[in-house]
Amino acid sequence: MPGCALPGTPLADALPGINACVHCGFCLQACPTYLNLEDENDSPRGRIFLMRSLLEGTVGPNDPSVKEHIDQCLGCRACEPVCPSGVPYGQLLEATRATLREHQSISPIARLILFVFARPWLLRPAMFFSRILAATPIPTVLSGLKGRLGFAMAMLASTGRSIERARYDVRSRGERGKVATLRGCVMDGLFGATNRATNRVLEVNGYRVVDAPGQQCCGALHAHAGDLENARKLARRNIAAFERSGAEFIAVNAAGCGAIMKEYGHLLKDDPEWRDRALAIGSRVRDISELLAAAGPRVGGPLPMRVTYQAPCHLQHAQRVTQAPLTMLAAIPGLELVPLHDSDQCCGSAGIYNLIEPDTSDAVLEPKLANIRATHASWVATGNPGCLMQIGAGLIRADMGAKAIHPVDLLDASYAAYGQ
Amino acid sequence: MTQPSASTQRASVSARLADIVGERHVLSRPSELLVYNSDGLPGYRRQPSIAVFPGSREETIAVVRLLAEEELPFVPRGAGTGLSGGALADDIIVVGLHRLKKxxxxxxxxxxxxxxxxxxxxxxxxxxxxxxxxxxxxxxxxxxxxxxxxxxxxxxxxxxxxxxxxxxxxxxxxxxxxxxxxxxxxxxxxxxxxxxxxxxxxxxxxxxxxxxxxxxxxxxKPQTVRTLLADFTSVDDAARVTSAIIASGIVPAALEFMDGPTIRVVEDSIYAAGYPRDAEAVLLIELDGIEAGVDADLEVVRRICLDGGARNVKVARDDIERAKLWQGRKKAFGAMGRLAPHLIVQDAVIPRTKLPEILQTIHAISEKHGVLVCNVFHAGDGNLHPNIAYSADNAEESKRVHKAMTEIMNACIDAGGSITGEHGVGLDKMGYMESIFPASSLNAMCELRSVFDPGRRSNPGKVVPVHSCKEWHGVKSARETSAATVPPPLAAEPSRPVAQ
Amino acid sequence: MTTEAVVATVHESVDTRTPLRICGNSTWLGAGRPVRADKTLSLQSDSGVTEYVPGDLTLTARAGTSLAEIQHVAKGNDQWLPLDPYGSESGTIGATIATASAGPLSATFGLPRDLLLGLQFVNGSGDVVRAGGKVVKNVAGFDLSRLLTGSWGTLGVITEVTVRLYARPRSDRTFVVPLTGSLVEQASVIQAMYVALSPFALQLLGVTVVRALGLGELPVALVRLGGNEAVVDAQLKALAKITKPGEIESEVWGTLRELEGSAPSVIRISSMPMRMIGTAARILAEEVPGVYTTIDPRRGVMRVAAGIESEGSEIETDVVNFDDLKSGEGSTEIIFEKLPAELWSRVSPSVVADPLSRGIKKAYDPFNILNPGILGD
Known part of the structure; x- marks a missing residue:
């Protein structure tokens, strides 16, 4: 029996998950990077094989090709629902990235982003400037630039393109319980209107929204990048904040944040002091669509528009929430929902992936845009800020008329139309 | 002039392949070739020297012609889901066809x-x-x-x-x-x-x-499809019912068998299909065709099941229920990954009337060697898939498992069956070929192959043991080593690391 | 005759370089194929069912066993071999496989290659080779069974065959549908049957054939419905929606198979099913004395048997207008089954002249003693 080449690492801890893989290959066709890059090193089966090889010592943690293929994973977890032996791929990926971080540097952009997101005093001004920038025509003008800067500008520009709606007042009786909402860094910084809409639609549907001061970034970006240390730090702060709020549910309108918060228990499984608290908080986390679907939701005023729905990976694959967002949209009279071909495939956003692996991200986005074009929809609904900006930017750059929008904004606009 | 070293030759071939398919689609770094060292049966591992992925018909032809010119052996590969080690390349070139997907x-x-x-x-x-x-x-x-x-x-x-x-x-x-x-x-x-x-x-x-x-x-598409699940408290009853359905002359669209251990693995997986966990066997039976005829056959089949000792016969009410019943069956193999880290799967075929006695024999063999055999298979054609989940890190257990599987295969051969119904011979079953075919048949196969591939460069060392080929004795091959060694059946798997 | 005797004969022929004409019941000799042989190796006496397991629906027989005998044995267990090649039931199973002969049932139950599980043959060096097996599913080794099927004895002398059987249907009825109206109307009836029915057999018969069968003076479709009673009833209802079927005795199929009997020329033309359906009505309406035309639309195959009444007449290639089939997109395959001996070299080029076929022939019959010339050179 050979020994383990990387004892004591997060990857070594993850060995049972790796051993569950029987190499059947059912994950290949679910994997956007495999379908686009056409190399099994860029598939779940291939990456798990690389993980196993790291433990066996047949490849070293400094090997550049290992880093390349692990980096290229979107972390969309589309492989998990199709895996018959239940390999916890998302956890294996995080463990691998955490292990490799000790040996290989991550890209400067990624490091900067993670650094900023872990520090509220830096994050707030950064988002403030982004918001101001988004409000000026500059991003739109610059979005035509080639390369990453152009794409980043298009992402910013897309955040300024929501739906117009009238104001309406709402007072909830709160019969469905007390809900604290996660503000989220990007949502709070760039999609403030969506956050406000989230509170309104919750109240329309009988939830009482309470504040949870002290909450911070959810830590998802850090965990995905293998920075488990900072991810845990942020998780602990959030757990404490939401415990203090006394809310029965924690509503999250960013699928990526919701996914990690539901898994706080796993993240802190080795922390005896926090483990149980993490599990308790995790069990109260709901995607906004789950809470609304549970409440009906109430039917609003008519919005005669053609809409297609793109399922965020972290909602569909990681949280396995598929029907609730559709139930939400079905509550809007006049809204014509057109099915999107391959809507279960990742759009290529994947957190900060589109900024650090631009080529692969573009390759994944391309078929998505083509499928959107085929729907002739004027709005693309998707419940995650990364996807909103990725698709929104793609639509702007491809000069397509459609805009990306959070389903909550559509429901909110429908309620506003009802009020008039 | 000295002979160019192997690595120089490899580099030059890689470069010429890259000229055809583009650099991105040629792999020659050992760390990137690792994932191509096995197929769906990871018990066998062979490391290729180069992997090349042509993106069009023209590129594929150009690649094969280059390899012909250089007299280099190669292995064509699809998605690498085979279960016989058939797509492994032992220090030779893998030609992956997965990009040709139009x-x-x-x-x-x-x-x-x-x-x-x-x-x-x-x-x-x-x-x-x-x-x-x-x-x-x-x-x-x-x-x-x-x-x-x-x-x-x-x-x-x-x-x-x-x-x-x-x-x-x-x-x-x-x-x-x-x-x-x-x-x-x-x-x-x-x-x-x-x-x-x-x-x-x-x-x-x-x-x-x-x-x-x-x-x-x-x-x-058939006009009507009806899917039945019959559950039994005895493996023997289910086997007899299978034979009875076949003998009745009704040709079901499918007739699948899962035994108790398989049922419980599936029910533990995300594909839990609602199979009764306390059953010792279930039959998944599908009838299709013209509605009236299917319904008539369904009654006959239901009667055979109930008369044969089925506890319950359930008919899927709609497509969703039907899909669920099938998911459990189709993903059963993958779900075995939950039992233990390693898996051996076999693919023997037996005459359908021998099903009850062979299942008894398999049971006796598994008891004798103290291993857990999960049987999930195409009962209607007598195509068995005995699976044994085990840990290859345990040398003593591995030995027992391999011994049991060899005995199972021999029992199937003795029953007048075949060693493979659909997985192919590949590397895995080559050692059994001589137990089911006389030397003359194996030689005739070699001769046929030589017509298609005189240099025996395409997937060398598979299907027919090279020593069975009369004409190949003394023929100079492009790579003696890859074709020369026949692994014993069910060669022990390389072990995997464990956490410390 | 036993396998050992076949081996001995082949060895002797190798030693003396005496080419062999390989025969079962000698039925195919009428095909006039150009075999250059000095000696006949007949397997007629090597007959009998050697293994039959009704519960497995598999049967093994010596090559010289007649189809009639196999059907007789299987019938004892209410089973059958759904293989009905043109000609008589006295033809042997060995020859049926060797010539890949098929009939009206093949569009549903498959060609001989689809019903074959395994066989034993003696190659041109006298080696006894076993291919396939006795189980219904088998991928062990390269597929020599398929290779031998339709090889007309040129790669080996088939000595034993294992086939899969089916249970006899509880109901098996035959209906005749006259094709009337304009060509367009006829075509739409044919297409409707093609789409709506899953019959055991569906044959379209030209006027000459219809007359010979005593079924009237119009082209007809012959429809065989089989299965359990419910299936047959449902299909009959579907058929009645399309047209007016009249039931006739199932014996008509046997008569049809034997009809072309002594015709000196039989050609099989195959194309895409839709193409065949599109032109069927026109071809069937063409009444040429002495020419029998039948079409299997599902298989996309038309059989033309010529020279039946005017004995000794040569085939006239212009008796049927094939231009419809040959022109336009999609091509047509023509197989000559039977020709007057002197015409073979003129109309049918070798079908085994490609390098792969030549290589296989050389490997399996290095001395060219097995039916040399029968498929061309």
Whole structure:
């Protein structure tokens, strides 16, 4: 029996998950990077094989090709629902990235982003400037630039393109319980209107929204990048904040944040002091669509528009929430929902992936845009800020008329139309 | 002049391959080739020297011609989901066909489609389903395996009981022979006289060349489908009922068997299908065709099941329930990953009347060696898949497991069966070939192969043990080593690391 | 005759370089195929069912066993071999496989290659080779069974065959549908049957054939419905929606198969099913004395048997207008099954002249003693 080449690492801890893989290959066709890059090193089966090889010592943690293929994973977890032996791929990926971080540097952009997101005093001004920038025509003008800067500008520009709606007042009786909402860094910084809409639609549907001061970034970006240390730090702060709020549910309108918060228990499984608290908080986390679907939701005023729905990976694959967002949209009279071909495939956003692996991200986005074009929809609904900006930017750059929008904004606009 | 070293030669071949397919689609770094060292049966590992992925028909031909010019052996590979070690390349070149994934043409009226070899089986089916058609062969790996791979293995699947295997659903193929010559086998437009080269190529496990396109037969979707689940408290009863259904003359679309251990693994997985956990066996039976006829047959089958000791016979109410029952069956193999880190799967076929006694024998063998055998198989054709989950890190257990599997295979051979019904011989079952075929048959196979591939460069060292080939003795091969060694059946798996 | 005797004969022929004409019941000799042989190796006496397991629906027989005998044995267990090649039931199973002969049932139950599970043959060096097996599903090794099927004895002398059987249907009825109206109307009836029915057999018969069968003076479709009673009833209802079927005795199929009997020329033309359906009505209406035309639309195959009444007449290639089939997109395959001996070299080029076929022939019959010339050179 050979020994383990990387004892004591997060990857070594993850060995049972790796051993569950029987190499059947059912994950290949679910994997956007495999379908686009056409190399099994860029598939779940291939990456798990690389993980196993790291433990066996047949490849070293400094090997550049290992880093390349692990980096290229979107972390969309589309492989998990199709895996018959239940390999916890998302956890294996995080463990691998955490292990490799000790040996290989991550890209400067990624490091900067993670650094900023872990520090509220830096994050707030950064988002403030982004918001101001988004409000000026500059991003739109610059979005035509080639390369990453152009794409980043298009992402910013897309955040300024929501739906117009009238104001309406709402007072909830709160019969469905007390809900604290996660503000989220990007949502709070760039999609403030969506956050406000989230509170309104919750109240329309009988939830009482309470504040949870002290909450911070959810830590998802850090965990995905293998920075488990900072991810845990942020998780602990959030757990404490939401415990203090006394809310029965924690509503999250960013699928990526919701996914990690539901898994706080796993993240802190080795922390005896926090483990149980993490599990308790995790069990109260709901995607906004789950809470609304549970409440009906109430039917609003008519919005005669053609809409297609793109399922965020972290909602569909990681949280396995598929029907609730559709139930939400079905509550809007006049809204014509057109099915999107391959809507279960990742759009290529994947957190900060589109900024650090631009080529692969573009390759994944391309078929998505083509499928959107085929729907002739004027709005693309998707419940995650990364996807909103990725698709929104793609639509702007491809000069397509459609805009990306959070389903909550559509429901909110429908309620506003009802009020008039 | 000295001979160029192996690594210089490799670098020069890689460079020339990259000229054809683009640098991104040639792998030669050992760390990137690791994932290509096994297929769906990771018990065998062979590290290729280079992997090349042509992106078009022209590139594929150019690659094969370059390899012919250089007299280099190679292994064609589809999605790597095979279960016989057939797509492994021992220090030679892997030619991956998965990028050739275009559906080239579709003729709805005449019910045929022409596809590239890398088209995934299920994608073809999704493509033709809205037209009321289907491509009948449905191996359990349908979500991942390619049509080219299906051709190489002559793949089956649960529904081949009624509809036949890949062989029965292929009209024609364009093939690039290992020499680089391109030939048409079969006919796209009708029936042809002469030797059935199409039939010879199907199931040749990559030893006869590389398919560039395949024209397949599409089948109209049946008017009605009924899926039954019969559960039993005795394996023996379920086996007898299987034989009774076949003997009744009704040809079900599928007749699948799962034993107790398999049922419980599936029910623990995300594909929990609602199989009764306390059953010792279930039969999943599907009948299809014209509604009135199906309903009449359904009553007969239900009666046979109940008379034969079934506790309960449940009929799926709708497509959702039906899909769920099938998911459990189709993903059962993968779900075994939950039992233990390693898995051996076999593919023997026995005469269907021998099912009850063979299952008893398998049970006795498993008791004798103290191993857990999960039986999940195509009972209607007598195609057994005994699976043993175990830990290869335990040397003593490995030994018992391999011994038990060898005894099971020998029992199936003694019952007048075959060593493989759909997985192919590959590396895994080569050691059994001499127990089911006389030397003259093996030699005739070698001779056939030599016609397609005189240099035996395409997938060398597979299917027929090289020492069975009269004419190959003394022939200089491009690579003696890759073809010379026949692994013993069920060679022990390399062990995996454990956390410390 | 036993396998050992076949081996001995082949060895002797190798030693003396004496080419062999390989025969079962000698039925195919009428095909006039150009075999250059000095000696006949007959397997007629090597007959009998050697293994039959009704519960497995598999049967093994010596090559010289007649189809009639196999059907007789199987019938004892209410089973059958759904293989009905043109000609008589006295033809042998060995020859049926060797010539890949098929009949009206093949569009549903498959060609001989689809019903074959395994066989034993003696190659041109006298080696006894076993291919396939006795189980219904088998991918062990390269597929020599398919290779031998339709090889007309040129690669080996088939000595034993294992086939899969089916249970006899509880109901098996035959209906005749006259094809009337305009060509367009006839074509739409044919197409409707093609789409709506899953019959055991569906044959379209030209006027000459219809007359010979005593079924009237119009082209007809002959429809065989089989299965359990419910299936047959449902199909009959579907058929009645399309047209007016009249039931006739199932014996008509046997008569049809034997009809072309002494015709000196039989050609099989195959194309895409839709193409065949599109032109069927026109071809069937063409009444040429002495020419029998039948079409299997599902298989996309038309059989033309010529020279039946005017004995000794040569085939006239212009008796039927094939231009419809040959022109336009999609091509047509033509197989000559039977020709007057002197015409073979003129109309049918070798079908085994490609390098792969030549290589296989050389490997399996290195001395060219097995039916030399029968498929061309």
């Amino acid at each position: 559906i080239l043409s579709l003729d709805i009226d005449n019910r045929r489609a022409t596809v590239e070899p890398g088209v995934v089986n299920l994608r073809l089916n999704r493509h033709v389903a809205p037209l009321g058609l289907l491509y009948a062969p449905d191996p359990s790996s349908e979500a991942a395996c390619t049509i080219g791979g299906n051709i190489a293995e002559n793949a089956g699947g649960p529904h081949c009981l009624k509809y036949g295997v890949t062989l029965n659903h292929v009209h024609a193929m364009t093939v690039v022979l290992p020499s680089g010559e391109v030939v048409e086998l079969g006919s796209r437009t009708g029936e042809r006289d002469g030797y059935d080269l199409r039939g010879a190529f199907i199931g040749s496990e990559g030893c006869f060349g590389v398919a560039l396109d395949v024209t397949v037969r599409l089948t109209p």
